[in-house]
Amino acid sequence: MSQNQPHKLFLLDAMALIYRAHFAFSKNPRINSKGLNTGVMLGFTNTLMEVLTKEKPSHIAVAFDTSAPTFRHEQFEPYKANRQEQPEDITVSIPWVKEIVKAFRIPVLEMDGFEADDIIGTLAKKAERESFTVYMMTPDKDYGQIVDDHIYLYKPAFMGNGVDVMGPKEVCAKWDIEHVDQVRDILGLMGDAVDNIPGIPGIGAKTATKLLKEFGTVEELIKNTDKLKGKQKENVENFAQQGILSKELATIKIDVPIAFNEEDLRYDGFDEEKLRAIFNELEFRTLSNRIFKDEGKKAVIQKNEQLGLFGEAPSSSPASEIEFEEESVNTSAPVVPDTIHSNLHHYHKIKGKDAIEELMEYLMVQKVVCFDTETTALNAMEAELVGISFAYLSGEAYYIPCPADQKETQAILELLMPFFENEDILKVGQNIKYDLLVLKNYGIEVKGALYDTMLAHYLIEPEGKHSMDWLAEQYLNYKPVSITELIGKKGKNQGNMRDVDEDEVTSYAAEDADITLRLKEKFDPLLKENELENLFYKVENPLINVLTDMEFEGVKIDTDSLAELSQALEEESIAIEKRVYELAGVRFNLASPKQLGDVLFEKLKLDPKAKKTKTGQYATGEEILSKLADEHEIAQAILDYRQMVKLKSTYVDALPTMINSKTGRIHTTYNQFVAATGRLSSINPNLQNIPIRTERGREIRKAFVARDENHVLLAADYSQIELRIMAAFSGDESMIEAFKNGRDIHATTAAKIFQVPLEEVTSDMRRKAKTANFGIIYGISAFGLSQRLSIPRGEAKEIIDAYFKEFPAVKEYMDGAIEKARKDEYVETILGRRRYLRDINSRNQTMRGFAERNAINAPIQGSAADLIKVAMIDVHNWMKKEKLKSKMILQVHDELVFDAHKDEVEILKENIPGLMSNAIKLAVPVEVEVGLGKDWLEAH
């Protein structure tokens, strides 16, 4: 065999896997029509199939114990005597399992006088010498002693735990020992109740570890009892022999007289006829369909052939070389992703009270359960439930259809209520806020901690895609059933989940829950590695509940005043449009920047050096038109027209159409996954860009009103929060000083950079300083500042130089941030939220510059986001604790808006600023301003 071909040997401990399957099915036994309990056979076959498809061993064997006594019984009579009588189901199942293994054309290894451990231990060591990578598949911890550079302990997935592959490092870490050999010493000292290995009395896992750290082996310990004290000394001395014997019993033999013959263990595919016959006998119809179905067969068998694994596939196939150079099973991803057809799973449809109640019994004893709702709409506030899926074991999921009859659905939910309201079960979901909101509309308040896989990935890879399909492919090499297959492409003609065949929805929904759960397993270690656990568990996940409540509440708008405004804007914009055509001397589409550009710069020739956009059009942006406005009436008219059209189309006319017919209010959706800096964003509609700067814009703000006469709007906003964070991070004395004394920060900045007393700061100086302050936060350049202030680049540079001279710590901080980014390729916020800046070392000036500005801006903008997120959680919890009637309804980056009950205005005003200021401790005072009013403009 050439070195190019894979040497990947899997050795399975049949007995251990059989016991495992037995216990997995002991709660709900599977009895076939002949009264045979087939749970063990099914569980074992599934595990075997999973190994073959997922890990693609080149060689494989299954080892069994025999009933003959082994050398261990001869050494120590009570060995394994403790073990209860083997359950009858297992005794009956063993011959079946052997037949199944044989039908897979996998060798069955057994030898009188030796246990499966010894056979596996011996073969593992022999195979390693033949340059195999060996995986010992067993949940039995004793095998740790055999683990070596190329021998791994492969614990199959079980009860919610994913596959666990342990090399020497992991084994040593698990027991806190120096060398894997010491697994024997540990077991020798502490004993093993299951196998009735006695050990030394009074020594458990902890003491064993401690003693071995000092003495290394059982033998050395016994020689040095003089270094022990008291009862421990006595025990070790009195039971020395028993300790030595225990170690011997726990030692897996590696010199069993068994030959290692490579060719015998090579896996060549299964015997279809035989396997079919066995499955028929056992009545494994689903499994049979899956394996023998044309698609399934292709996936299982041909995939392997492609990889050059089986038969006479050429050994020089480049794909196979690349594919199998990998050492670790986790990285040897197959080329073709698994799908619902090729992957092993059990997806069940659960219907009827009895079945649901039975499922509930299982759910209620879990610690971690994933669920997912299927609905009729994308908008959670308008969606009806079509079904709910649950998963708590990888590869296993349940789907409960919910009928269109809402009474029946309500009755189903009644049965599920104890699960959703259980405080102790971790609820896992992909974009779980959606599901919470759907359920909330059915009157269900989901309680207990949440775990959103989308959110997990957002923290791990802030700028990545977080859709389930994408994550499944990336992390699980799995291609889920696509939603378009079920309900068609997005858009007008997209079907409704309600109309899809129930079995198809079952597969789809159950798969979603299953995948989500499996993603969690992948993300857990990544969150830990990147130190994101605190942010994830303490901030982002708890925030989901806050956002759910806010979205559920929504906000009231005054449609009458908007209708009036619409009318006024309509008339005025038509008048201005007319005026523009008069001035231009031609009619054209004013709403088309392309046509406008041609009219302004080709026909009217307003600017011979007119700038163009990257697509070759003339640029007609606000900045450009503003410059022309002094000389040309048309420019100002266009600006006015644009403003009116913008306000009308984006707000005045759009908002009333977004009112929910049931609640009469507007419910935005807060997106927790899109802003790379950690901010929230708001869509459908975006309530984070409601106008405020212009007179007309403020009219729109006035239309956001309190819920009724008993309420007012209360707005609380952080004052200069990003600048304060900059001051705190840089530690700049004079900036911190200004904040501590509550001075006008922009005026103070102006006084410093223009070298005048505070009283002599003009409004123009203040404006420039204010722009400079914002620019600093954005990691600005002299060019950027000159643009914003419409001043020459040289003057802008002078301002920046003066700024850095007056605030030297700010300059240092900025340089340090870029330095850190260059080293780590990421920057982070106060709570450790990361932003990766992989272009920071790019040779492309533009890309590098962009990354450098981000290195400065991201930690500041992101820390401000961290702060308000924590504040939202704190305020929300406080309001809940106080059982207030008032509701938090909006968040606009540095501002929170409340629908405040008039009776509670005082208590809110007293508590909210403090909760917001103290959410995270900063080295500068954090100020919060509170306003009240019947509408948002007045409150702000």
Added chain:
DNA sequence: GCGAGAGG
């Protein structure tokens, strides 16, 4: 997909 403009 882009330009423009609303917000922070």
Added chain:
DNA sequence: CCTCTCGC
């Protein structure tokens, strides 16, 4: 610097 929505 970060978004979202509109109309072309």
